[in-house]
Amino acid sequence: MAEREKILEVRDLNISFKTDSGIVNAIRGVNLDLYKGETIAIVGESGSGKSVTTKAIMGIMAGNGSIDGGSINYTWTDENTGERITKDICQLSEKEMQSEIRGRKIAMVFQDPMTSLNPTMTIGNQIMEPMIHHYNTPKEEAYKKAVELLQLVGITNAEKRMKNYPHQLSGGMRQRIVIAIALSCDPYVLICDEPTTALDVTIQAKILELIQDIQKKKDLSVIYITHDLGVVAKVADYVNVMYAGKIVETGTIDEIFYDPRHPYTWGLLSSMPDLDTDDDELYTIPGTPPNLAHEVKGDAFAPRNKYALNIDLRIEPPMFKVPGSTTHKVASWLMHEKAPKVEMPVELKNRLEKMKKEGVE
Template sequence: MMSENNVENILEVKNLHVNFHTYAGEVNAIRGVSFDLKKGETLAIVGESGSGKSVTTKTLMGLNAKNANIPEGELLFKGTDLLKKTEKEWQALRGNEISMIFQDPMTSLDPTMKIGNQIAEPIRKHKKVGRKESLKRALELMVMVGIPDPEIHINDYPHQWSGGMRQRAVIAIALAGDPELLIADEPTTALDVTIQAQIMHLMAELQREINSSIIFITHDLGVVAGFAQKVAVMYAGEIVEYGTVEEVFYNPQHPYTWGLLDSMPTVETASDRLVSIPGTPPDLLFPPKGDAFASRNKYALEIDSEEEPPFFEVSPTHYAKTWLLDPRAPKVDPSDNIKARWAKWEAMQSGGFESVMKEGGVY
């Protein structure tokens, strides 16, 4: 459905299932996830905590815990299935062709090791160069990610830096091997809003410079609005909506996506109360029958508790997994916020995306 054979695809994830064996039973953490990624493209994976975002990306890095089991699926990176690689092959791949920026820079950095040496280490390992040359490249990377006076600060330790500067160091480490695929797992969560904006701007600039593909994990739709080209919305270990950033933000079709967008205030939000999605995600020790979102969905149909919905095609680039898109389904009345987004989508189709944004349209 969403993963097709294409020479431009650097990554194709096909029907991925990941289970975890626990003392309580088997947790079905990832249930049939599929998507693809082209060279130089950014995919944002969004959803609540526990939806499966981080497990998906850790699987792409071969970093799942030992109790993980992958009974089904393919992870094709440049045409090669990552799931068939040995641990030695994974070690050659990680930090080289595929790198990851983790959520908390303080726990990502070694507190006993100088930052310059931490940036230089993957360069020495993967590029097979000496200490002097690796430190020279580390200085170049520090300049690239906007660290001031790198010649002075290359010998600093992590505790001497602010959270935003530490995150820049983590990004430099991730870029040290010139990766073709960069995975960012909520890299701005531990930072304040102004620093978040700086880091997002930095990542966008670096992507244009090095032409890498990015998978960006977040629970905050607002963070990725101007950053990603495609968005995958995850819920209960599944992708429930998938499309371009404009399609997902302005023409959302899944009730869960509606809930996420309603809970995200914008400058146009009229209400002084924040909206939340009622209930909690299902227990994936016992995945629910039918649509996993049915118990939290006020628009749920009778079939939602009986049969899992297929993906319905909204456009060649936009899919949503909801029975509401079945031709037989009744029409529902979403929130004023969603209807306003649909109205903007209609305007975009006639007048173009840029003209709508100039008139004050926002994500």
């Protein structure tokens, strides 16, 4: 098996925001790894810190935010010398981010294409602009590549569409345009922030297939941010489950879907809609996430966790390795060798077994 090439390494990332109600510790010691050609998903409820983490990677944080500690090491191979270069994004200036990283090496697709597109510029000019800005690409060459990108993202009559404005296109078409713009400078990493939320289900599936197809063709590394576990099941190699600014469980797609160990992950999987269920009501995780403007003592999930131990209220759990796996880790005191044995809910166990059978068939 070929050695995996690490492209992005986030270590002990801490981010806070100054607000009227005090300082909010939005990201609390996040660790992430992304390898070449692979897809990781970051999942969790709204406000868990998914988008903040990836915006820090892009260097586009809000003005009241600050990185208080940690590193975001991005590694690439120099096209001219072939040597491996690593830079800590946290230490780069805005000018360096703009000229070296953002758009060129790491690009992002946001959930609402209308906020990403300029309503006063033609589609063609918006795709050509990054190439001209970053690489001084001659206009004719940029035009030709823009047409090719439109064809790559599945848009017919590409030459005609170059002259269109965003309002003349459907939501699915606009999202394809946003993907084309993100790919215009041949980035190594593509971050997709809920890229299908604003689209209907049939278009959603097409956009996901499109991103996967382009990923294979260009050997891209992809980070998906989503709260939709159905999307995760289709696209991810590895999953990071986030809660209250921390990653509480990480593992391969099969480990997270078929052998989840954190009660929060159990809750997320239980709340997935299921057409075959006998229940009249959709499961929801009780309670609400903690207010991160206040100090979190112990395990942030403890007040919502019916399996919480006494220690959860006092001491934050470390990341425990799941026995027999090199990739599966869980931040829960239930993983401690002296903790009482707790099984996942029977309904969830039955559902996951059924999913596993359907996946094999």
